[in-house]
Amino acid sequence: MLNLNGRIAYDEDHMIFRDSVRKFIDRNVLPNLARWEQEGIVDRDYWLEFGAAGFLCPTVPEDLGGLGLDYRYHAIVSEEMAYVGCHAGTALQSGVVVDYLVKYGSDEQKKMWIPKMITGEVITAIAMTEPGAGSDLQGIRTTARRDGDHYVINGAKTYITNGQHADLVIVVAKTDPEAGAKGTSLILVEGTREGFRRGKNLDKIGQHAADTSELFFDDVRVPVTNCLGDENRGFAYLMGQLPQERLGIAVAGQAAAQRAYDEGIAFAKDRKAFGKRVVDFQNSRFVLANMAAKLQVGWAHIDWAILRHVRGELTAAEGAMAKLWHTETQWEILDASLQLHGGAGYMNEYPIARMWRDGRVQRIYGGTSEIMKEIIGRGL
CATH class of the missing domain: 1.10.540.10 (Acyl-CoA dehydrogenase/oxidase, N-terminal domain)
Incomplete structure (x- = not known):
């Protein structure tokens, strides 16, 4: 708890x-x-x-x-x-x-x-990522062509959370392919539309309970009234919402890091080696002390970021910083905790093993750590 x-x-x-x-x-x-x-x-x-x-x-x-x-x-x-x-x-x-x-x-x-x-x-999903476009949303190739009072959508999306269950998908598509990012729109696509189909539930390293899918759009017709907001304003909408999405990933990362520490210290206090508890070795205490210090900083920062967001003050760069720091710290603590478990940490019966697998993607989705550094660096 x-x-x-x-x-x-x-x-x-x-x-x-x-x-x-x-x-x-x-x-x-x-x-x-x-x-x-x-x-x-x-x-x-x-x-x-x-x-x-x-x-x-x-x-x-x-x-x-x-x-x-x-x-x-x-x-x-x-x-x-x-x-x-x-x-x-x-x-x-x-x-x-x-x-x-x-x-x-x-x-x-x-x-x-x-x-x-x-x-x-x-149940809903948002379809941004494509086989050839991940963190760089300007590179998407899915198109939504106007045909009278309908859009005709063609393309493929991948790594889509809730893809198997989704009744409604926000699809990021190019309504003006020649205009680059300024030609991007968000289109609502119901799961019952003809030409829309789901691929397999993807086999991931971790987060197995989260269904993650490929989605395919083959001449999917939707009325133009399914455009979310103004046509060709989709990229601006995405950029406006990403700080909250990234803060959410940071919040989850901090909580998961705390659980990893809790599992590590509990195991170190219970496990014995060479006649004494693992926690009684100086190296173990130093590892745990480093975790505890970073968690203290992390909780102070996450509360600061949450409060700034509640006040409407969290910037895109600050959202990126939060995601970068908390997910990188989460991974560091997960890995250190697994190491403290020794061979037990590699066994699926111990929670740390699943947590370690589940946590790896945190540094990837919502924009990779490398992209977060780019975003932060542009404002320096």
Whole structure:
């Protein structure tokens, strides 16, 4: 369980909410997590349970059917889920996709989709990455050609979280291929559209419970009213939302790093070597001390970043810095904790093994660490 002593981002109301999240996890997540990992997907019924508990899209304004809570409530859910190692795809819906609908959707789009996203009846995805375009979103090749009052979409996307379950996909496509980034639009594509098909559930190193898919668009026709926001403004919308997405990854990274430390110190106190506990060796204590110091810094920084975001002050560079530092630190602590476990750390029966596998992608998705450095460096 996360130790909340000294946290400055949360008040008593947040603590009450966090307690309800923890009870839900104990009741609905932990008994199913191993099965989800084996099956490579989370039950759709779980999404309905998650929504009924009030944990899906908690920041949606009340006039759109939401709870109207601030970002900290979503961060609480992300922290607690990351700490137990659940990668169900709900964070994508709550912390990424729904904000595109709230900020850029038409009244009709909002009324049609947001209420069902809150309840879990509708599961969503956002399709950015392609076989030939990852962190560089300007390189996408999927097109949405105007044909009267419809778009005709052709292309392929890959590594799409919630791809198997998604009822609605925000597709990043070129509506003006000659205009580069300025010709990019966001198009809503329903999972029932003719010509839309899902590839296999991809076999990943980690995060096995999170379904991740290839998506294919073969002359998929959607009405032009499915354009999210203004045509050819998609790239600007993506850039405007990425700081929150990257903060969300940083929040999860910090919580997972804390769990890795907790697993490492518990094992070091229990395991004996050469007649004494592993924790009694100076090297072990130094390794753990280094972890503890970085976690102290990390919690102070993540609270600072969360509060800045709540005030609307978090910049793109600051979001990139948060993702870079917290995911790199997460990996360092994961790897050090696994090393403290010795051979046991390489065994799947120990939580650190799965956490280590799950954590590797944190330095890749949402923009690689190298791209984060580019973003930060451009503003120096």
